[in-house]
Amino acid sequence: MFSKILVANRGEIAIRIIRACKEMGITTVAVFSEADKDALHVHLADESYCIGGPLSKDSYLNMKAVLSVALATGAQAIHPGYGFLSENPEFAGLCEKNGVTFIGPPAEVISKMGDKAMAKKTMQEAGVPVIPGCGLVESFEHAKREAEKIGFPLLIKARAGGGGRGIRLIHAMEELESGYRSASSEAQSAFGDGALYMEKYLKPVKHIEMQILADNYGNVVCLGERDCSVQRKNQKLIEESPAAILPEETRQKMIEASVRAGAATGYRGAGTIEYLYDPASGDFYFMEMNTRLQVEHPVTEMVTWIDLVKWQIRIAAGVKLDFAQKDIEPRGHAIECRITAENPYQNFRPSCGKIEMLFIPGGPWVRFDTAIYQGYTIPPFYDSMIGKLIVYAKTRDEAIRKMKAALCELIIEGIEHNADFEAEILSAEEFENSTYTTDFVAGFLG
Numbered sequence: 001m002f003s004k005i006l007v008a009n010r011g012e013i014a015i016r017i018i019r020a021c022k023e024m025g026i027t028t029v030a031v032f033s034e035a036d037k038d039a040l041h042v043h044l045a046d047e048s049y050c051i052g053g054p055l056s057k058d059s060y061l062n063m064k065a066v067l068s069v070a071l072a073t074g075a076q077a078i079h080p081g082y083g084f085l086s087e088n089p090e091f092a093g094l095c096e097k098n099g100v101t102f103i104g105p106p107a108e109v110i111s112k113m114g115d116k117a118m119a120k121k122t123m124q125e126a127g128v129p130v131i132p133g134c135g136l137v138e139s140f141e142h143a144k145r146e147a148e149k150i151g152f153p154l155l156i157k158a159r160a161g162g163g164g165r166g167i168r169l170i171h172a173m174e175e176l177e178s179g180y181r182s183a184s185s186e187a188q189s190a191f192g193d194g195a196l197y198m199e200k201y202l203k204p205v206k207h208i209e210m211q212i213l214a215d216n217y218g219n220v221v222c223l224g225e226r227d228c229s230v231q232r233k234n235q236k237l238i239e240e241s242p243a244a245i246l247p248e249e250t251r252q253k254m255i256e257a258s259v260r261a262g263a264a265t266g267y268r269g270a271g272t273i274e275y276l277y278d279p280a281s282g283d284f285y286f287m288e289m290n291t292r293l294q295v296e297h298p299v300t301e302m303v304t305w306i307d308l309v310k311w312q313i314r315i316a317a318g319v320k321l322d323f324a325q326k327d328i329e330p331r332g333h334a335i336e337c338r339i340t341a342e343n344p345y346q347n348f349r350p351s352c353g354k355i356e357m358l359f360i361p362g363g364p365w366v367r368f369d370t371a372i373y374q375g376y377t378i379p380p381f382y383d384s385m386i387g388k389l390i391v392y393a394k395t396r397d398e399a400i401r402k403m404k405a406a407l408c409e410l411i412i413e414g415i416e417h418n419a420d421f422e423a424e425i426l427s428a429e430e431f432e433n434s435t436y437t438t439d440f441v442a443g444f445l446g
């Protein structure tokens with residue numbers, strides 16, 4: 001087992017990883033930007049080092065700076081969290097080359113799945129159903145020809161996409177050219193890669209994803225699903241496990257497909273396979289694989305009692321999974337609400353500033369993963385998510401009631417946030433009866 005790990009991230013996920021390390025008796029090294037000297041992860045880690053300016057590219061995305069701290073402090077492994085360098089094959093390779101373990105899958109697997117067009121091909125070959133569409137389009141003319149075959153509506157997507165960026169919905173041929181150009185330039189500036197592919201736009205569908213864990217000995221276990229269909233602009237707002245309306249037979253098929261996908265890619269560590277599920281036909285289609293820890297991993301932890309971060313660390317250290325597929329029996333129901341510093345009633349305008357007052361909800365089976373504290377000033381440089389409120393209960397109805405009560409208890413003064421909006425969603429009929437699909441929030445906002 002490692003005795004020292006560098007945490008290459010910030011915010012709630014850095015805290016989550018530091019906590020797992022503490023419980024495992026592992027010393028932690030934090031890195032931070034000049035904007036984050038008062039951040040909680042800097043104080044909770046055993047050692048902390050400033051690695052550059054406030055912009056991510058100057059600090060959290062600076063591969064050499066992060067790796068140098070690991071080498072100088074004798075950290076044997078790096079946990080990348082999510083976002084930042086977590087899905088960067090060059091960084092994973094650089095770590096391995098320097099004798100530092102990257103806590104995640106091998107660089108080749110990240111690179112294979114990071115190209116979303118190639119990932120679809122790999123999955124199709126492994127017998128996993130994929131969304132109908134085409135591979136990479138080389139030019140606008142090529143896109144036009146493929147669009148005729150796919151039909152409308154369709155989605156243009158970035159090969160390197162993530163966080164909902166580089167996606168365009170196209171209803172008719174007249175919209176294709178402007179969509180193609182704007183998706184490509186958005187992807188170019190966000191990911192340094194403007195390459196695009198296209199697929200049929202499926203509607204109404206649920207976003208259902210499967211969590212897998214794979215060790216170095218060929219064992220792949222699927223920990224069940226999360227329903228992440230409460231989304232705004234392709235970004236998740238609320239996630240839950242299990243997905244109440246998923247028929248058991250389909251769930252089993254999706255679990256088998258996910259285990260096959262893990263085996264076919266030579267996966268290692270924690271990964272998520274995202275699918276679209278069509279409740280009308282009962283069909284499901286592979287959408288993409290995220291080769292990292294997911295923001296919404298806590299809902300799976302609550303229903304399986306498996307600590308995903310600890311298992312990521314153990315697997316990276318060469319420990320064998322000590323449970324098999326037959327041991328996975330999710331119990332009860334978990335829901336997560338992402339708390340963001342945004343005003344939902346003013347077009348989700350981001351809000352920064354000082355937390356004047358903070359009250360964190362409590363009680364049995366209420367968890368709040370956050371990095372904010374009273375007196376903390378939220379810097380304007382990073383993601384707007386400031387916490388994740390997670391509840392667990394025996395039944396879905398009880399979990400919903402618990403979440404509503406917890407959202408009501410949560411007090412964050414000094415900035416604007418979305419807790420009231422999350423509570424409104426929980427009260428909507430579509431949420432209550434679990435029929436909500438990915439277009440639900442847009443309809444709700446009117």
Ligand code: ADP
Nearest residue numbers: 082083084161162163164236293294295296383
């Ligand atoms: P999840 O499916 O776990 O919710 P998201 O797609 O919402 O993941 O992304 C989680 C975080 O990582 C967000 O902060 C998002 O902005 C960031 N992120 C996702 N993909 C990328 C990427 N390719 N490059 C940089 N940041 C990314």
Ligand code: ADP
Nearest residue numbers: 161162163164165199200201202207234288438
């Ligand atoms: P990202 O890498 O940004 O997470 P995804 O490919 O996972 O991108 O898509 C993000 C979201 O967009 C999905 O969760 C889903 O709601 C929607 N989406 C993606 N592909 C399709 C599709 N073919 N039809 C309908 N909705 C889609």
Ligand code: MG
Nearest residue numbers: 162163274288
């Ligand atoms: Mg996705």
